Amino acid sequence: MAERVCVRGCAVRGVHFAACPNFGDADEDGCRGCVPTVAREGALICDRCYKRLLTMLEAAPDVIALIRSQADPLKAAVYDQEMVSGSASDAAPAPVKADLIDASDDMIRILRRWAGMRIIGLEPGEESDAAHGHALEAVEVIVGMLDILVNDKEMILGLCADVIDMPPTEHKDAWTIIRAVRRWPTEDQSFWAAQPCPEVGCGLRAVKVIPPRRKGGPTRYLCAKCGWEKHDDDDDGLWAVAFSKKEGKAA
Numbered sequence: 001m002a003e004r005v006c007v008r009g010c011a012v013r014g015v016h017f018a019a020c021p022n023f024g025d026a027d028e029d030g031c032r033g034c035v036p037t038v039a040r041e042g043a044l045i046c047d048r049c050y051k052r053l054l055t056m057l058e059a060a061p062d063v064i065a066l067i068r069s070q071a072d073p074l075k076a077a078v079y080d081q082e083m084v085s086g087s088a089s090d091a092a093p094a095p096v097k098a099d100l101i102d103a104s105d106d107m108i109r110i111l112r113r114w115a116g117m118r119i120i121g122l123e124p125g126e127e128s129d130a131a132h133g134h135a136l137e138a139v140e141v142i143v144g145m146l147d148i149l150v151n152d153k154e155m156i157l158g159l160c161a162d163v164i165d166m167p168p169t170e171h172k173d174a175w176t177i178i179r180a181v182r183r184w185p186t187e188d189q190s191f192w193a194a195q196p197c198p199e200v201g202c203g204l205r206a207v208k209v210i211p212p213r214r215k216g217g218p219t220r221y222l223c224a225k226c227g228w229e230k231h232d233d234d235d236d237g238l239w240a241v242a243f244s245k246k247e248g249k250a251a
Contacts, residue, residue: 003038003039004038004039004044005036005037005038005039005046006036006037006038006039006044006045006046006049007039007044007045007153007156007157008045008046008049008157008160009036010036010037010045010046010048010049011032011033011034011035011036011037012033012035012036012037013032013033013199013226013227013228015033015034015035016031016033016034016035017034017035020034040150042147042150042151043147043150043151043156044150044151044152044153044156045150045156045160048229049160049164050150051229051231052164052229053146053159053160053163053164054143054146055220056163056164056177056178056181057139057142057143057163057177058139059177059181059186060107060111060135060139060177060180060181061132061133061135061136061139062132062186063107063177063180063181063184063186064104064107064108064122064128064131064132064135064180065128065129065131065132065135066128066184066186067100067103067104067107067131067180067184068104068122068126068127068128068131068132069128070100070184099183102173102175103175103179103180103183103184104121104122104131104180105121105122106121106174106175106176106180107135107175107177107180108120108121108122108131108134108135108138109121110162110163110176110177111135111138111139111142111177112138113162114138114142114149114159114162115137115138115139115141115142116141117138117141122134142159161176162176162177163176163177163178164176164177164178165178166178166179167179190208190209190210190211191208191209191246191247192205192206192207192208192209192246192247193205193207193208193209193221193243193244193245193246193247194245194246194247195207195242195243195245197223197225197226197228198228198242199223199226199228201226202223202225202226202228204223204225204226205247206223206224206225206226207221207222207223207224207228207243208221208222208223208224209221209243209246210222218231218232219231219232219239219240220232221239221243
């Protein structure tokens with residue numbers, strides 16, 4: 001029986017069909033890879049897409065809380081950042097940018113829709129700790145049924161579009177989970193590894209080590225140049241040892 005391939009069309013970087021113009025070309029100036037990536041066991045998407053889904057879902061509650069803290073800085077708690085003191089208690093809040101409200105509302109609606117909950121945004125003025133709780137509740141439901149979602153082609157393509165894909169150009173004002181995570185990163189302990197990327201054809205010192213957001217979560221290793229990515233639960237901790245030396249704090 002032939003192996004299933006990722007329904008998202010993922011391809012193995014640097015691996016080409018014989019008919020590809022870049023077959024045997026070490027420089028790969030053109031096609032980056034055309035041989036389909038094998039799907040994860042028991043899923044219709046590859047292992048990389050599956051792990052990216054989990055990573056973005058895990059990040060969503062913290063990012064929503066961070067956004068709410070910026071939208072209402074006098075009341076909201078701040079997640080993954082140090083509290084800054086010195087603001088006068090009677091000072092008027094700074095004007096709230098529309099993208100803060102839009103992003104947090106779009107994110108919570110995405111999470112609630114996939115969790116089968118009532119699709120509504122956050123309450124006006126809702127504080128960050130409450131927003132974090134609402135988001136976490138929805139994420140736990142989605143993760144709990146992820147093994148079902150990844151075996152339904154229509155459902156998993158839709159979930160990936162909302163979580164790990166950037167919005168299409170014709171909807172440039174829309175927010176997906178990954179767009180918000182990149183816009184408001186909460187990773188303040190990441191660092192660049194001194195060791196080079198192990199990907200064949202890369203070898204650059206561009207691996208970013210990203211510690212888990214919560215106790216017990218996986219550490220991620222991501223090459224900013226070629227996109228190579230691993231978690232510390234891959235290969236029994238090999239990557240934790242391989243990238244133990246720090247080059248400097250990651251931006």
